[in-house]
Amino acid sequence: MKTCLVVDDSRVIRKVARRILEDLSFRVEEAGDGSEALSFCRSSMPDAILLDWNMPVMNGIDFLRHLRADPGGDRPVVVFCTTENDISAIAQAIESGANEYIMKPFDSEIVQSKFAEVGLVAPV
Amino acid sequence: MKPADFEFVSTMVRERSGLVLSADKTYLVESRLAPIARKDGFASIDDLISAIRVRRDAKLIDAVVDAMTTNETFFFRDKTPFDIFEQSILPELVARKRGGTIKVWCAAASTGQEPYSLAMIAEAMGPKLGGCKLEILGTDISERCLEKAKAGMYTQFEVQRGLPVQMLLKHFKKEGDAWKIDDRLKTNIRYRTMNLLDDFRALGKFDVIFCRNVLIYFDMPTKKMVLERMAQQVEGPGYLLLGAAETVLGVTDSFKPVAGSRGLYVQDPSKLGAKAAA
Numbered sequence: 001m002k003t004c005l006v007v008d009d010s011r012v013i014r015k016v017a018r019r020i021l022e023d024l025s026f027r028v029e030e031a032g033d034g035s036e037a038l039s040f041c042r043s044s045m046p047d048a049i050l051l052d053w054n055m056p057v058m059n060g061i062d063f064l065r066h067l068r069a070d071p072g073g074d075r076p077v078v079v080f081c082t083t084e085n086d087i088s089a090i091a092q093a094i095e096s097g098a099n100e101y102i103m104k105p106f107d108s109e110i111v112q113s114k115f116a117e118v119g120l121v122a123p124v
Numbered sequence: 125m126k127p128a129d130f131e132f133v134s135t136m137v138r139e140r141s142g143l144v145l146s147a148d149k150t151y152l153v154e155s156r157l158a159p160i161a162r163k164d165g166f167a168s169i170d171d172l173i174s175a176i177r178v179r180r181d182a183k184l185i186d187a188v189v190d191a192m193t194t195n196e197t198f199f200f201r202d203k204t205p206f207d208i209f210e211q212s213i214l215p216e217l218v219a220r221k222r223g224g225t226i227k228v229w230c231a232a233a234s235t236g237q238e239p240y241s242l243a244m245i246a247e248a249m250g251p252k253l254g255g256c257k258l259e260i261l262g263t264d265i266s267e268r269c270l271e272k273a274k275a276g277m278y279t280q281f282e283v284q285r286g287l288p289v290q291m292l293l294k295h296f297k298k299e300g301d302a303w304k305i306d307d308r309l310k311t312n313i314r315y316r317t318m319n320l321l322d323d324f325r326a327l328g329k330f331d332v333i334f335c336r337n338v339l340i341y342f343d344m345p346t347k348k349m350v351l352e353r354m355a356q357q358v359e360g361p362g363y364l365l366l367g368a369a370e371t372v373l374g375v376t377d378s379f380k381p382v383a384g385s386r387g388l389y390v391q392d393p394s395k396l397g398a399k400a401a402a
Contacts, residue, residue, distance in 0.1 A: 085280065087298055090289060101289040103280050110284045117288050123203050 002120065003027045003044075007037040007060065008052040008081070013104075017050055017081070020108040024121050034063030038070075045072050048120050050111075051098070053082035053089070061096055068097040077118050081106060125154050129173045133157070133188065136176075140189050141265055142321050142346045156191040160184070190266050194341070197234040198285035200241045205336065205365045208385050210245050213363055214253070217331055220360065223255035229327065229357070231320060231335040233262030236273025236305075236313075237282070238334055243309040244291055261327065263318035270315045276305035320350050329359045336387075337367035344375065351376045361391040 004026040006017045018028045029046065031037035035058040037049070049067075053060040060080060067073040077099045084090075085103040093101055100114045115121045133153055134145040145153060154169060161172040164184065176184050200206050217226050230239045239262040246258040264270050283292055283303045296303045318324060320338065333354055339347045354364060355378035364379050366372070366387050372379045379389035 085298070087293065087296075091293055094289065094293065101292075103284060106284075110281070113285050114289075 001025060001027050002047040003029060004048040004050060004120075005029045005031060005037060005040060005046040005076075006050045007031045007034065007055070007063065008050075009033055009055040010052075013052070013081075017111070020111050021050070023108065024112060024115065034058030034060060034066075037063050038066055041067055041073065041076070042070065046076050048115070049076050049078045050081050050102075051078055053080060053084045053093075061093065064093070064096050064098060077120055079114055079118065125150055125169055129170065132173060132177065133192075136185065137189055137192050138343075140185070140321075141193060141319065142342045142350070143189075143192060144341060144343050144346075145192065153192065157188060160187050160191055186267075190268060193265060194337075195234045195266060195269050196337075197237045198282065199237045199287040199291075201237065201286055201336070202368055202387075203286070204368075205334070205387055206241055206245060208365070208388050209242065209332070210249070212382075212385060212388070213332055214246070214249065217360075218252070218254045218256050221256050221331075225257045225259050226332070227328070227330045228258065228260045228332045228334065229330040230260060230262045231318075231333055231354070232338040233264045233273055233315065234266070234269045235278075235282075236262060236270075236276065236315070237278075237286075238262070238336070239273070239313045240276070240295075240305055240309055241286075242334075243313060244295055246312075247309065258312055260313040261330075262313060262315045263324075263327075264315075265317070265319050267317045270317055274310075274315050276307075276310060277302045278305070279303070321346070324353065324357065327357060330357055330362060331360055332363045332365070333358060334365045336365060337370070339370045340367065347375050352378050355379060355391055358391050364389040364391070 004021050006014050006028060008014050009032050014030045021028050029040060031040050033055040051060045051064065060082065064078060078097065079100040079102060080093045080098045081102040081104060083104045090101050099118045102110055102114050112121060116123045130147065130150050130153060137143050137145055157169045157172060161169050166172040166175065228242060233239055239260045242260055246253060262273060279302060283296060295306045295309060335354065339350065342350065351372055366389065368387060372389050373381065379391055382388040382390050
């Protein structure tokens with residue numbers, strides 16, 4: 001079973017994402033900000049990360065840059081999941097090492113479609 | 125909804141679009157006609173249908189047929205047909221055409237996601253097209269859908285279904301809340317309102333026809349009639365791509381399945397074999 005770390009400061013969003021990802025057969029772990037997520041990854045690297053952008057303590061982009069610089073940090077597939085929806089923000093995320101990008105609001109169909117895009121689940 | 129009214133609507137829809145509505149679709153007809161009745165100021169669906177019976181108002185009839193057709197589509201829907209197009213069909217046509225024009229017909233173009241997906245593939249292939257030009261015709265029974273296709277404006281939800289983010293960055297610009305497709309991709313696509321039950325010989329000949337998720341709504345004689353007329357519109361031999369739940373088998377032998385490529389059919393495989401061997 002693949003592990004997906006859901007990084008979001010909203011408990012509600014984490015809960016919604018957890019339900020969708022568990023339906024897609026992921027074991028789900030949660031982190032409330034980038035710093036918590038980084039600690040989690042440094043002890044146990046997940047297969048996938050669903051990553052919010054704007055969070056307290058450490059935001060998604062800073063987390064991603066730290067992660068990609070870490071040993072083994074190139075391995076997880078990172079899918080942003082954020083209300084940021086400007087072209088420049090998306091481009092910045094991809095340049096910083098994100099594999100896919102979801103603009104909120106999202107539903108299970110979008111998550112499945114994007115996860116299929118990066119080979120995490122079977123095509124829709 | 126009275127059974128006689130359902131019968132009236134389903135006959136009208138079948139005659140005009142080929143779409144078959146079985147009696148178990150009553151709820152669907154009701155749920156799709158209610159907004160039309162409301163919008164046009166009728167007190168109920170019954171009143172709307174009575175008005176159509178009496179006045180035969182073309183605009184109302186079009187609205188009803190349009191409401192009953194399914195326009196569900198998204199970028200790179202089902203993925204496989206697009207992989208086949210990129211990896212098998214285009215290389216074969218590029219070798220055969222030697223710098224000519226490759227003509228594709230999207231016979232149920234809906235809101236444009238299929239033709240635009242094909243245009244994105246062609247653009248990404250660049251020099252591998254060997255100077256060939258891709259020309260796409262998108263037709264659909266729904267003028268409303270084609271208007272959207274022409275505008276090339278999509279919602280945030282639509283650009284997240286099937287479209288890889290790199291393609292979004294490459295081919296779209298944000299305009300307010302909407303995403304607008306690159307004008308460059310529009311250059312080689314034309315759109316035209318077209319009912320598959322009508323004579324389509326005037327469209328000319330094509331190398332490839334995408335006709336996905338349309339035939340499933342037709343009855344057997346209509347499927348056969350449409351497929352056999354499509355076989356007349358391709359040459360070379362030409363290709364046909366059907367939806368995942370559709371087949372020519374048991375319907376017509378004017379197209380043959382291509383082994384190993386699900387959903388792909390060719391007009392005359394013996395000719396294709398001879399050409400490949402030559």
